[in-house]
Structure formats: structure tokens, C-alpha cells
Amino acid sequence: MARFAQRLCARRARQGRALFPAPVVVDALSRAEGAVLTDVDGRRIFDFHGNSVHQLGHGHPKVVDAIRRGMETLPFSPCRFANATLAALARRLVETAPGDLDKVLFAPSGAAAISMALKLARCATRRHKTLSLWDSFHGANLDAIGVGGEALFRRDLGPMIPGAEHLPPLNLARRFFGDDKPFERFADYIDYVLEVQGDVSALIAEPLRWTTVEAPPPEFWPRVKDSCKRHGALLIFDEIPSCLARTGALYACEQFGATPDILVIGKGLGGGIMPLAAIPAPAGSIARQTRRSDIIRTRTVRSLAPLGSRRSKSSKRKSDRSGEGTRTSRP
Numbered sequence: 001m002a003r004f005a006q007r008l009c010a011r012r013a014r015q016g017r018a019l020f021p022a023p024v025v026v027d028a029l030s031r032a033e034g035a036v037l038t039d040v041d042g043r044r045i046f047d048f049h050g051n052s053v054h055q056l057g058h059g060h061p062k063v064v065d066a067i068r069r070g071m072e073t074l075p076f077s078p079c080r081f082a083n084a085t086l087a088a089l090a091r092r093l094v095e096t097a098p099g100d101l102d103k104v105l106f107a108p109s110g111a112a113a114i115s116m117a118l119k120l121a122r123c124a125t126r127r128h129k130t131l132s133l134w135d136s137f138h139g140a141n142l143d144a145i146g147v148g149g150e151a152l153f154r155r156d157l158g159p160m161i162p163g164a165e166h167l168p169p170l171n172l173a174r175r176f177f178g179d180d181k182p183f184e185r186f187a188d189y190i191d192y193v194l195e196v197q198g199d200v201s202a203l204i205a206e207p208l209r210w211t212t213v214e215a216p217p218p219e220f221w222p223r224v225k226d227s228c229k230r231h232g233a234l235l236i237f238d239e240i241p242s243c244l245a246r247t248g249a250l251y252a253c254e255q256f257g258a259t260p261d262i263l264v265i266g267k268g269l270g271g272g273i274m275p276l277a278a279i280p281a282p283a284g285s286i287a288r289q290t291r292r293s294d295i296i297r298t299r300t301v302r303s304l305a306p307l308g309s310r311r312s313k314s315s316k317r318k319s320d321r322s323g324e325g326t327r328t329s330r331p
């Protein structure tokens with residue numbers, strides 16, 4: 001371990017404070033390139049973790065070059081202005097997003113995007129309750145922790161946001177719903193909760209949890225989507241780590257044949273360098289019902305982005321897909 005890290009650990013140990021809740025090796029880095037991190041002592045470390053940010057590896061030259069050019073010409077774009085780079089990104093996201101997700105809001109972090117998605121769902125449905133999964137992680141802001149279900153993040157923080165109801169995690173479906181068709185029973189249970197509550201704004205979940213990477217059977221999410229629709233709740237998929245071709249499709253939800261009402265993407269969206277997240281959502285059914293776009297977006301990141309028309313979107317999807325593999329088998 002680098003001397004820096006040893007000193008840091010020793011100091012925190014003297015103060016009786018753990019560095020992190022789990023045993024941890026901390027090292028000081030001096031370089032990140034491709035798949036390799038280099039520490040201050042020149043040790044090379046293969047980065048198999050990378051916080052799920054590096055679809056393109058560390059410091060991809062094309063990304064670095066594009067960011068450098070952007071920094072030199074338009075280092076900041078105040079939120080009342082649009083700019084060509086953002087418009088091109090929004091258009092590309094709209095063209096390649098599944099279903100009718102044809103409007104994009106940008107955010108400076110995954111947690112901020114989750115927060116915006118929750119606000120959007122509240123404004124669009126005029127309801128505030130949510131359903132989400134125990135043991136899930138949606139970011140470390142207080143509202144994201146509230147819909148998240150990891151005890152580690154909730155401990156010592158007191159009351160969470162009201163109306164955030166929780167369901168069992170996907171990987172424990174068998175434990176709570178039995179070995180006989182556990183996901184069918186789980187989907188029934190969700191339908192029941194949505195019905196008895198009657199006023200849930202959104203169900204938010206990762207389509208497959210990125211830490212346990214256990215996929216539910218293909219019929220699960222389409223059934224849940226139907227239930228949400230029937231009971232007036234929106235389906236929000238948190239694809240912050242799983243987006244942008246991590247599962248063999250551009251978005252993990254495409255593997256399940258269920259397009260959410262609001263998709264939340266992040267991490268690799270910033271090319272492994274910029275903190276950037278986004279929420280593609282349908283302009284027609286959601287954004288138009290939402291008169292308060294001023295309270296949904298963040299202040300410093302330009303968020304309400306230009307649209308691609310549905311026609312250009314579907315034809316672009318088709319041309320993108322011809323010639324290259326479309327859906328692969330489920331992960």
C-alpha cells in the first residue's frame with residue numbers, strides 16, 4: 001500500500017474512526033489510462049471496477065479531445081441557453097432510446113437524475129408515493145436513499161421521505177414467494193400493492209440489479225409495466241450503471257421487452273470523465289402533463305433538451321440496427 005494510504009489509515013485508526021465501513025485498501029493514484037491505473041509508487045493496477053463508468057476505458061483519446069475542445073470554446077453554458085453539443089447529444093439519445101422516450105433532461109449526477117425522475121413522476125401523476133426494492137441503491141442524496149433500500153446508507157439518518165414503500169429485492173424472490181413461479185407471485189404482489197395503495201406515483205427499480213446481476217425472467221417486467229399502467233403509476237428504470245451497451249443491448253430494459261415511462265442513465269454517459277446523467281421520457285404522455293419543468297431540472301445543468309421526432313427516431317433505430325447485432329440473449 002502506498003505510503004500516503006498507510007499514513008491516512010494510521011491517522012484514522014488513531015482517531016478510532018474507520019476509513020470506510022468495509023475493510024479497504026486505499027492507494028493514491030497518479031495516472032489512469034485504458035484499463036490500467038498507476039499509483040504514486042508506479043505500481044500498475046488493472047481496473048476491473050471503475051465504478052461502472054468506463055465503457056471506453058480511462059481517458060479515451062477521442063473523449064479527451066472532445067472535452068478539451070469543449071473546454072477551450074464553451075467551458076460553461078448557462079442554463080437559459082442551448083448549445084450544439086448538448087443538442088446533438090439529446091438528439092442521439094432520443095434516436096437510440098427505446099419506445100417513445102423522446103425528451104431528455106440532463107443532470108450533473110446519477111443521484112440528481114433520480115431526484116429529477118421522482119419529481120417528474122410526482123408532477124405528472126399528482127401523487128407522491130413510490131414503490132422500490134429493499135437493498136437497492138439509487139444514489140446517495142437523501143431522496144435517493146429514501147427510495148433506495150440499502151441499510152448501510154439509511155442507518156443513522158432518521159426518517160426518510162414519506163410515501164416511499166419498499167418491496168423485497170429481486171434476488172430474494174424465491175425466499176419470499178417460494179420456489180414455484182416466484183416471479184409470477186412477485187408480479188402479483190406488486191399488482192396487489194399498486195391496487196390497495198391506489199395512489200403510487202412510480203415504481204422505481206434497476207431492471208437487473210447491477211451489484212448482484214441476477215436477471216428476472218423475461219415476462220416479469222412486462223407484467224409489472226402492465227400493472228403500473230393499469231393503476232396509474234409510472235415505471236422508472238434506473239439504468240445508471242447498466243446503460244449504454246453494458247448488457248449487449250444499448251439499454252438493459254431492451255433485454256426485458258419493457259420500456260419504462262422514465263429511463264435514468266448516467267455513469268458511462270460522461271465518457272468516463274464528465275459527471276453526467278440524463279432522463280429520457282416521453283414528451284407526450286409525461287412531459288406535457290408536467291407544467292412545472294422549472295422545479296424538475298437542476299439549475300446549473302441545461303436540462304430541457306431538444307427533441308427528435310418519433311419518425312426520425314424509429315428510422316434511425318432501424319438503420320442503426322441493420323447490419324449490427326440487435327438484441328443479444330439475456331445477460
Ligand SMILES: Cc1ncc(COP(=O)(O)O)c(C=O)c1O
Pocket residue numbers: 109110111112114137138139140206210238240241266267277
Ligand atoms: C443503480 C445506481 N443508481 C444510482 C447511482 C448514483 O449515481 P451517482 O453516483 O452518479 O450519483 C448509482 C451509483 O453507483 C447506481 O449504481
